Amino acid sequence: MTTSNEQTVAGVLATSMRDLLCGALRPEHVGQQVRVCGWVARRREHGEHLAFIDLRDRSGIVQCVVDGSVDLRSEYVVQVTGTVRPRPEGTLNETIATGAVEIGDCKVEVLAAAEPPPFGLEDRSEVDEQIRLRYRYLDLRRPRMQRNLRIRAAVNRALRAAMDRQGFVEVETPILWAPTPEGAREFAVPSRLHHGSFYVLPQSPQLAKQLLMVGGIDRYYQIARCMRDEDLRADRQFEFTQLDLEASFVTQDDVMAFVSEAVLDAAEVATGVRPGAIPRMTWHEAMDRFGVDKPDLRVEIELTDLSETFQDSEVRAFSAPVVKALRIPDGATFTRSKLDTLTEKAKSLGAQGLAWFRVQDDGSLDSPLDRFLADTERAAIVERSHAQAGDLVLIVADEWRRAVEVLGALRAQLLSPPVGEGEPRYVWVMDFPMFDGVDADGNPISAHHPFTMPHPDDFELMKTDPLKARSQAYDLVLNGWELGSGSVRIHRPDLQSEVFRALGISEEDAEQRFGFLLGAFRHGAPPHAGFAFGIDRLVAIFTGADTIREVIAFPKTQSGTDLMTQAPSTISNSALLELGIRTIPKES
């Protein structure tokens, strides 16, 4: 790890109370009288004549030796004064960085006493996350969290440096923004001076950064907090942090180059290894090969197409436009009940059903459908999916989109390793569709957002068959997680009107929601494009964490509560009155 380590900043970290950090002590310090400060991690007392104290600070642990007894408990905060000396022969501790030395003849001053901690602060003691979050300030003292937060800081530093180097200007945008209903649910902030009116917290600085382009900033970036009042997940919190950027007079290739530079720099700083150039694939290719728009390329296995094989098949279950197969290595051991569960999942995703074939040792297929198959079909199932004895082959026959999506979900569920495991695999996914289906009123739904520029080859399609049109939108994917997305924006009012029309947004509607943006665009908007990606997710993967909560100092639970502060909580009636707010009791 090349985060700012204690060696390089050791001098800076000396203070009026300490000379250096615990974890920085080395044989070169032998003979020096030093003062260190920290928490009592462990103590080993040997009667009234000898005691060892493992003292911990942000840098690690050093052993302090007291010739006498001590009156210390775990997590007491102390200042230790003593002399650095080599450890006696045979007592070196290779497992810690300071293990060749110790601080001898120690005098210990207690700076603060401490209650016994509710859980062990060593990394190896496993603690339920609920307990960790209630005492997050203690959890943060643990080496693992110290490391995660410092890697995160190093990533932020690398991102800023990369953006700065590429000529981007860091601009802060408002946290109190105007409601623009569309997309994610917004957090509302009541206005004290204007009763009945609300600000909202930005779900992203999207419109602000486009206005900065009109404002001639040319290249903008921000490490921006975004807030979305949507349900939480392992990779989603109410508030999260993005590297948000936008640039003028650029194409999507330019933007992808800017982002790649920043992400690869961050990866190098966090992991010590600079990944190679990030490959690209189209959305259609991603869906067809992997069944998702965020493929996990660590998993080698892809969907295979059996449509031709079953084109004129007698098997009624396979009479569909598209027949796709997925091989599950060693899946022949799946029990009937597990296969039933998978079938249920496939159905819940919209499939008619899920056909399964267990490949037996003799190469024959074990499946309820086997007796309906022709020999050529049996052979095709095995050969085209490259199945071996002991594998399982899953088949879905449906419309293309549904068939690949169902198998894509099963591929992710059954074959993906934990997100932080193995060699990181980045991929750009491009040429997303402009629209993703239609809403209840029959209007197309923006796949990205309504300011996304159509693909240059599909301007005509926008008028004739908009649902088939592609956009200039692109996602960055890492290990099956969507890191972020961006697009070329529409900068011409006439084209924007056309897209609004396609979306079924009336001119009055558009004017009311985004009037300030459309107004700005009438004053000379440069062609521009941008991107934003989640720093929490990126750092989680770098640190090997399987949830972003591990890289956030004070995260919320899945139900959106803070177990330490008890937020959200009620506020006083007088505070409500001042805000002009009356609450409605929850219906029972």
Add this chain to the structure above:
RNA sequence: GGACCUGUGGUGCAGCCUGGAGUGCACGCCGCCCUGUCAAGGCGGAGGUCGCGGGUUCAAAUCCCGUCAGGUCCGCCA
């Protein structure tokens, strides 16, 4: 809104399926002993609303229903 998993001294678990005294393990905590340990060691000790409520039963940590909390996922996240 929905599905599934988890909840047992301070912490982590076992016990639950197949009901029979809150029993057990490890760590931590408290006391005493101990001059080279490092997850120190030895001896002794304290510590429990088995998440909560209801039901079944002679009897419930264990079975059933409900509920709360945490987690994973679906929906949702332009």
